[in-house]
Amino acid sequence: MQPLRLGDRGPAVADVHAALRSLGLLPDEGSPQPDGGLQPGQPSGAMDTQPMESVEFTETTELAVRHFQQVRGLSVDGRVGEETYRALNEARWSLGDRLLRYDPERPTRGDDVINLQDRLHELGYDAGPVDGVFGPETEVGLRSFQRDYGLTADGTCGPATLRALRQLGRKVTGGRPQLLRQSASFVESGPHLIGRRIVVDPGHGGEEAGFTEGETTESDLVFDLASRIEGRLAAAGATVYLTRGRGQNPSAAERTTFANDARADLFISLHMEAHRSEHARGVASYYYGTGSGASSTVGEQFANLVRREVVARTGLIDLGSHPKTWDLLRMSRMPAVRLDCGYLSHPVDRLLLLDARVRSAIASAALAAVQRLFLPAEADPPTGTFVLR
Numbered sequence: 001m002q003p004l005r006l007g008d009r010g011p012a013v014a015d016v017h018a019a020l021r022s023l024g025l026l027p028d029e030g031s032p033q034p035d036g037g038l039q040p041g042q043p044s045g046a047m048d049t050q051p052m053e054s055v056e057f058t059e060t061t062e063l064a065v066r067h068f069q070q071v072r073g074l075s076v077d078g079r080v081g082e083e084t085y086r087a088l089n090e091a092r093w094s095l096g097d098r099l100l101r102y103d104p105e106r107p108t109r110g111d112d113v114i115n116l117q118d119r120l121h122e123l124g125y126d127a128g129p130v131d132g133v134f135g136p137e138t139e140v141g142l143r144s145f146q147r148d149y150g151l152t153a154d155g156t157c158g159p160a161t162l163r164a165l166r167q168l169g170r171k172v173t174g175g176r177p178q179l180l181r182q183s184a185s186f187v188e189s190g191p192h193l194i195g196r197r198i199v200v201d202p203g204h205g206g207e208e209a210g211f212t213e214g215e216t217t218e219s220d221l222v223f224d225l226a227s228r229i230e231g232r233l234a235a236a237g238a239t240v241y242l243t244r245g246r247g248q249n250p251s252a253a254e255r256t257t258f259a260n261d262a263r264a265d266l267f268i269s270l271h272m273e274a275h276r277s278e279h280a281r282g283v284a285s286y287y288y289g290t291g292s293g294a295s296s297t298v299g300e301q302f303a304n305l306v307r308r309e310v311v312a313r314t315g316l317i318d319l320g321s322h323p324k325t326w327d328l329l330r331m332s333r334m335p336a337v338r339l340d341c342g343y344l345s346h347p348v349d350r351l352l353l354l355d356a357r358v359r360s361a362i363a364s365a366a367l368a369a370v371q372r373l374f375l376p377a378e379a380d381p382p383t384g385t386f387v388l389r
């Protein structure tokens with residue numbers, strides 16, 4: 001298809017607007033062009049009064065498209081080509097919007113499928129890669145889940161299955177884990193995160209974007225990563241807090257005070273590195289310590305666990321864990337770790353970090369590390385094997 005760009009008009013542009021609006025990337029009120037596009041809350045009949053032919057791809061549209069491309073890890077050019085168009089359509093679906101089942105002819109794609117795959121994995125079922133495509137492995141995982149929970153094992157995710165998936169979340173957080181123990185590794189470990197309070201701290205924020213190159217900012221990427229980690233930890237029963245919203249940039253003192261006030265059990269700060277040397281690359285983690293005795297042993301342990309899990313799951317190079325006396329680590333009263341996952345200045349690292357699947361793998365690594373930290377030692381599985389296969 002010919003990419004849609006600034007100045008284009010027509011039904012396809014209207015479609016793009018609708019998708020962006022449903023994602024909250026275009027304001028609901030006052031569409032990018034007053035005479036164009038569907039107004040929120042209006043029935044589709046509104047199209048009659050505002051012909052789709054006149055809907056224009058404006059600068060506001062372009063900005064929203066760029067934003068979307070960036071958070072989805074697509075190439076950021078502000079145009080809607082095939083890849084972006086597909087991603088926009090996939091992003092519109094949330095779990096429960098439609099029936100999901102395996103169709104070998106035209107596999108269903110969408111964020112709802114990602115959500116389902118994620119959920120199945122978190123519950124200990126192998127649903128294949130978390131790629132948003134409902135494939136045969138997703139079906140196998142879904143059927144096993146349905147069998148275990150006394151549902152019709154038809155491989156279709158409909159209302160009954162959704163209800164079970166949701167109720168299960170409540171059971172885990174409600175502290176009745178015995179029902180779930182029979183199943184796979186995650187389920188056994190789930191109870192260990194109940195009652196754990198974890199603060200996830202995306203670095204930078206707001207005006208302070210951290211390392212920036214073109215449309216890519218460290219601040220946005222670590223926020224995306226923090227949200228993924230938050231989702232996984234919460235699904236595992238932990239209580240999770242983020243230190244900032246997308247547009248905020250609290251000081252180090254504000255971040256640690258927040259974690260202290262939340263009486264967190266663990267503090268995880270996220271950054272991505274950059275260096276003048278184009279050779280610098282890899283993952284490092286930091287914990288509180290002076291390098292000569294005084295250090296946080298749990299912090300050190302978690303710094304090692306999370307770094308190794310990330311390395312095992314992403315192929316990023318291992319730069320080790322190091323004691324530091326930074327305020328962020330020093331002022332927090334709980335074990336605190338800063339994870340620098342990759343160099344945005346390195347071409348390979350950068351490509352990996354822009355890939356949403358890699359950020360998803362880093363989030364899984366963080367979950368695995370947290371679970372291992374709180375698991376009894378004898379149950380500790382080898383690095384890189386936990387939860388996701």
Ligand SMILES: [Zn+2]
Pocket residue numbers: 203204210211218271272273
């Ligand atoms: Zn940073």
